Amino acid sequence: MKPIDRTCAEHYVWGDACDGWHLVKRDDMSVIAERVPADAKEIRHFHAIARQFFFILSGCAVLEINGERFSLMEGQGMEVAPGISHQFLNESSEDVHFLVISHPSTRGDRVDA
Template sequence: MDKVSTNSKNHYTWGNNCDGWHLVESASLSVIQERVPKGESEVRHFHRYAEQFFYILSGIATIECEGVIHKLHTHQGLHIPATKKHTLSNQQNEDLVFIVTSTPPSHGDKIFCE
């Protein structure tokens, strides 16, 4: 077992200038740290199998899930069960940094909504 950080793990980009680092990648668990600049968001979607937990490290996240808006501040989290349609956005002026934990891993399990 090795220590992990954003300096030692695989980095990827998504959307418009958003960053992700796979901190844990296994067959049953995914832990990712992400950074979302101001004004950016993901596309509304759901996961057939993966449930997710979002935990805010800095900034304020706006998560819409099944029509309900949740504002998450630093050191707050939200569990999104599988099959629930959701989107995350940063509507603030500072970067949003958070951890998203998925089990099973959510990559390849994302279904985009119209």
């Protein structure tokens, strides 16, 4: 065992210029640190099985859940239940950094809406 951070975590790029770092990557749970640059967004989707929790570390974002928009600021988070359509958007002029915690992992569980 050893501490993990972005410098040693498995990194991937998604969308046009978004980053993700796998802090915990197990079948039963996933913890990902993500960075979404200004004016970037994720494709609206849902997960059939996984439950997710989004927690803003820095910046501000919009989490659209079933057509309702929620503004999230640093230190705030929201849960998204399985089967619920959602989309993460950064409509600000600054990067947003956040954690997304999924139980179980979302691998193979995503359906674009």
